[in-house]
Amino acid sequence: MHSQTLILIQCQDAVGLVASIAQIIAKHQLNIVTMREFVDEENKKFFLRVVCSGIPASPAALQQDLHADLPANALVTINPDRQKKLVVLVTKEHHCLADILVRHFFETLNADVKAVVGNYDTLKSFTEKFDIPYYVVSHENKSKEQFETELAEIIEPFNPDYIVLAKFMRILSPSFVSRFENKLINIHHSFLPAFIGANPYRQAYKRGVKIIGATAHFVTNDLDEGPIIVQRTKSINHSYDVPNLVTAGKEIEKAVLSHAIQLLMEDRVMRQGNKTIVFE
Amino acid sequence: MHSQTLILIQCQDAVGLVASIAQIIAKHQLNIVTMREFVDEENKKFFLRVVCSGIPASPAALQQDLHADLPANALVTINPDRQKKLVVLVTKEHHCLADILVRHFFETLNADVKAVVGNYDTLKSFTEKFDIPYYVVSHENKSKEQFETELAEIIEPFNPDYIVLAKFMRILSPSFVSRFENKLINIHHSFLPAFIGANPYRQAYKRGVKIIGATAHFVTNDLDEGPIIVQRTKSINHSYDVPNLVTAGKEIEKAVLSHAIQLLMEDRVMRQGNKTIVFE
Amino acid sequence: MHSQTLILIQCQDAVGLVASIAQIIAKHQLNIVTMREFVDEENKKFFLRVVCSGIPASPAALQQDLHADLPANALVTINPDRQKKLVVLVTKEHHCLADILVRHFFETLNADVKAVVGNYDTLKSFTEKFDIPYYVVSHENKSKEQFETELAEIIEPFNPDYIVLAKFMRILSPSFVSRFENKLINIHHSFLPAFIGANPYRQAYKRGVKIIGATAHFVTNDLDEGPIIVQRTKSINHSYDVPNLVTAGKEIEKAVLSHAIQLLMEDRVMRQGNKTIVFE
Amino acid sequence: MHSQTLILIQCQDAVGLVASIAQIIAKHQLNIVTMREFVDEENKKFFLRVVCSGIPASPAALQQDLHADLPANALVTINPDRQKKLVVLVTKEHHCLADILVRHFFETLNADVKAVVGNYDTLKSFTEKFDIPYYVVSHENKSKEQFETELAEIIEPFNPDYIVLAKFMRILSPSFVSRFENKLINIHHSFLPAFIGANPYRQAYKRGVKIIGATAHFVTNDLDEGPIIVQRTKSINHSYDVPNLVTAGKEIEKAVLSHAIQLLMEDRVMRQGNKTIVFE
Structure with missing residues (x-):
């Protein structure tokens, strides 16, 4: 190499x-x-x-x-710097973050994780096991503008190449998105464009689908509408209730986000309008 | 057996x-x-x-x-009769029909295909190779009501267990659907509920998805909303244009419909509201 | 529950x-x-x-x-105890162990990991982050009999339900296997029975296969021949060299072993001769 | 195009x-x-x-x-001629042949099927529905040399680009293979190199595998060892008996051979020693 x-x-x-x-x-x-x-x-x-x-x-x-x-x-x-700088945003779910931190620890991520920022402290002790700084920025009792200003002030000094929303459950405003244009990567817990919006697993359950999926995509101002990088699906059946769907979904979410990050770290993804070219 | x-x-x-x-x-x-x-x-x-x-x-x-x-x-x-009676409705595309007729000919379909009805004669000569009667019921120059009355008059004497819409491209009215309640099976050329409506492959192309799929479902009066029986997906990439998507999609459509028919022939599918229980 | x-x-x-x-x-x-x-x-x-x-x-x-x-x-x-006791055996590769420890930490493994035993200390510091005791039992400068006696002396006091060989690269003797009959679970880095033996990824490369896989199985005295619990595969192409195959293989190994452990924790696996019945 | x-x-x-x-x-x-x-x-x-x-x-x-x-x-x-000439060899099983003939009939195969040759007449009437000449060359009561001479005499006048063994169940001699070097394509009813030899589905049943597969490959003098073009697998479970495995396997065999033929028709396959480069 x-x-x-x-x-x-x-x-x-x-x-x-x-x-x-x-x-x-x-x-x-x-x-x-x-x-x-x-x-x-x-x-x-x-x-x-x-x-x-x-x-x-x-x-x-x-x-x-x-x-x-x-x-x-x-x-x-x-010759873009091969070791990209990442900041990871989380809420309470650990599965995507843990995958990133383990890969980082064993040096298979090919990236430099500079910080994890959460709107709760749920994942703080786990993150700190890996000697990565964890910042809590609560969204409570403050305006979205104020919340995002605080987020941005923590993120910007790291000058990250990508900001990974690893199950970060707050919707970001257009001004935040444009501030970090082309850098925000999200994992959406559904096979987009199916089940846009809230509670996709409940929607999937009610619709009686036989497959669920997950989507890693760039974040744009059209919620759930940014350029898709990776998608994967898994067959399910009538016996899956909503918690089973969530559990099965987490495995796909983790794998999809992990794959998308790997592609981005290797500079294999190019954007063209609302689509991506991925040279795998 | x-x-x-x-x-x-x-x-x-x-x-x-x-x-x-x-x-x-x-x-x-x-x-x-x-x-x-x-x-x-x-x-x-x-x-x-x-x-x-x-x-x-x-x-x-x-x-x-x-x-x-x-x-x-x-x-x-x-002990339901294991050899179900089928009528197949088609328009111009052959892939799903051919799969059904070949399996029928070699006696692996476990069904009795009584007739094929098309709104064009495109697939007549192919169907007749297999000694299955083919009826042309054109939708042109007549009301939907008239068209559906003619369709029903051909279908009903066969008293089919299932009517398979094998790429039949006319939307059926509520009265037709209720006349053959629980018997109409459709193959939808998308991974429902994504890309409901016209031209799903063009929609998929424009959205830049990385996976396409197909759905076999019971037909109800909510267009594209009936109980799902089988779904399958296939990974694609940026290099697929719309014709490539259509070609790839046909393989999935054929496989999904074939699988759904097999399940129905073996009485493995039960309906509950807008969902199915499938004992595979 | x-x-x-x-x-x-x-x-x-x-x-x-x-x-x-x-x-x-x-x-x-x-x-x-x-x-x-x-x-x-x-x-x-x-x-x-x-x-x-x-x-x-x-x-x-x-x-x-x-x-x-x-x-x-x-x-x-x-009503078998739902929280099984596990001991994990490792050598130097971390991917399967890390998956187990992260799931254990976040209480999604539904098991009690009592200890990790390695024939090197490579994974000691990682294991200890999760407050799981790590024992080093070197195989060097001692007979296999002596090595296995030491292993068994560490394992037995934990009275584990299962001993998971999470990329443990030493071949175990019949006497060790019979001492822990029905409890030893291995992840084999190939789609058994293809590529039995050493260096399966090199064998796969030389054979030019288009798919690789991994197998989780019970360990018996017939090396690589125990009852299979889970198998999974992944498509590859000519551009994969041996290191690429190893990297792709690790993802499958991790997923397959994780799935097998989950099935065992839920008492979904029964043995019959050299085969398994898996009620998924 | x-x-x-x-x-x-x-x-x-x-x-x-x-x-x-x-x-x-x-x-x-x-x-x-x-x-x-x-x-x-x-x-x-x-x-x-x-x-x-x-x-x-x-x-x-x-x-x-x-x-x-x-x-x-x-x-x-x-600019190789895009419409390749094919001769198909069969025994009694129809699934691969039917797939080829249907695609040929509807002009999606991108090939010119010149003839089908069988060592039984089982598939004669089916083949002739599609106006393709069918030749019966029985292997009974004659030496392999004599049988192969008769085969070659039928095949050679068509000057085929490829000879597709679509479930042709006779083992070909080195002299026949070298006469049609680089032109013989076989579908092997197993995921090579697992289950080389006779009765792979029975072998798979006895071994208790959780996945079966099929392999399309060039034929060389090392039986079951020629360069692999396409492989695919399918998950199975303990409830599959041998006939179920055979039925499931036929679907994979058909899909794998069909895919391999498509790649060959589009000149996407190159041979290098015992491996292939496939530009998909």
């Missing part, structure tokens, strides 16, 4: 993009190890993720050469 | 039901091979499916003994 | 077993909530798991009544 | 391959739509599948330019 360069490109589609990019990469003495591209033909957008062996003598020159050749307004990212 | 008796019971829950039913079964010289029961605790309903070895000397006496012991209004079915 | 009685029965098959058992249960004022039975027709064996509401006035009398009515040598277990 | 050029390359790995290939493609006025590559690092092999929009003015010149730039002995295939 050492001595590799990762290049991410997102731009208007055009003829010959792969050839010209590949030439520039070769000119900078890098050898392509894997290349994944996608053209969104409806929107004429081009997405590329290239892993090269070798390190460019001058990343700035490589960046410049790429921009010179690509359509205007291309997004070019070279 | 021979010399077996199937008993289906659906009634108010009460103390000691299994014991008293098992005693009555033993009294009639039948031996329980498998017994599956479920209690819907919210609605205090009891559901039972028992397979016994042996044939009762008098099914009527067995029925009488069971009713004498069970709560009022119990539904008791003894 | 309170005020319930669990009854497990395993015996020779005979006519009328369900009826006579149900009668005895009713006589003791218990009401059947769920009943699952299975008849192994090849071996003429009968397996039953019944959950009743209520507690028998005299469990001993219930037991006596059941034995009086059942074939000789029937195994009858009434 | 029209006006596209497919390019397949398989050669020794070398620095700058993607760049130089992309340049040559651009020089011939083709635009890359999707490019998938894989480097087998153990064996230093490079695999590429490129779909371009446009048709080269001179495919021969494109081929020449590519060979001039690539390592010696590169395999370069430009």
